[in-house]
Amino acid sequence: MSPEISNPQKPSNFFSVLLLSAAIVVLWLIPVFVSGSPGLTAGTGAWGIVSIIALLLTIIAPIVYGWFSRNETGAILIGVVPFLLTTGVSRIVSGNTPPGIDYLIYSVIYVASLSLTGGLEGFFAAKKTAGTLLIALVLAGIWTGIFLSGIR
Numbered sequence: 001m002s003p004e005i006s007n008p009q010k011p012s013n014f015f016s017v018l019l020l021s022a023a024i025v026v027l028w029l030i031p032v033f034v035s036g037s038p039g040l041t042a043g044t045g046a047w048g049i050v051s052i053i054a055l056l057l058t059i060i061a062p063i064v065y066g067w068f069s070r071n072e073t074g075a076i077l078i079g080v081v082p083f084l085l086t087t088g089v090s091r092i093v094s095g096n097t098p099p100g101i102d103y104l105i106y107s108v109i110y111v112a113s114l115s116l117t118g119g120l121e122g123f124f125a126a127k128k129t130a131g132t133l134l135i136a137l138v139l140a141g142i143w144t145g146i147f148l149s150g151i152r
Contacts, residue, residue: 013069013074016074017065017071020061020065021082021085024054024057024078024082025082027054028083055147057082059144062118062121062122063121063122063125063137063140065125066124066126066136067125067126067136069126070128072122072126072127075125076119076120076122077119077122079122080116080118083111083114083118084111084115110146114143114146114147114150117139117142117146118143120136120139121136121139121143122136
């Protein structure tokens with residue numbers, strides 16, 4: 001038997017990465033679209049719970065996916081794509097971004113730091129050692145701190 005057949009590598013399950021990322025994006029955007037609908041309001045209640053679930057999934061999904069799949073690329077994508085798409089789409093849909101280069105620079109730095117931190121979470125979790133899992137959990141705490149610093 002040739003080495004290629006006896007030791008096949010597990011193919012990257014790109015569809016599951018896209019599906020999980022899309023689910024997180026949808027959870028983030030449900031309250032945004034509900035707040036724009038007449039007669040419905042976002043905030044406390046069911047839509048607030050959906051937002052909390054989306055936030056927790058954004059923090060935890062790269063770690064869990066990376067740890068169980070050992071797929072570094074997929075874990076990085078799950079850490080980067082959902083928040084990047086969510087913030088981009090919600091800013092475009094809402095249309096209430098204040099003018100000015102300072103706000104633009106702040107927004108780019110804020111979103112880039114969250115996306116980078118989320119990607120690094122997944123990368124370190126995919127290494128699947130105790131030390132790298134600890135690093136991934138510390139990065140999750142840093143992600144939370146950066147996220148909370150952006151709330152005005």
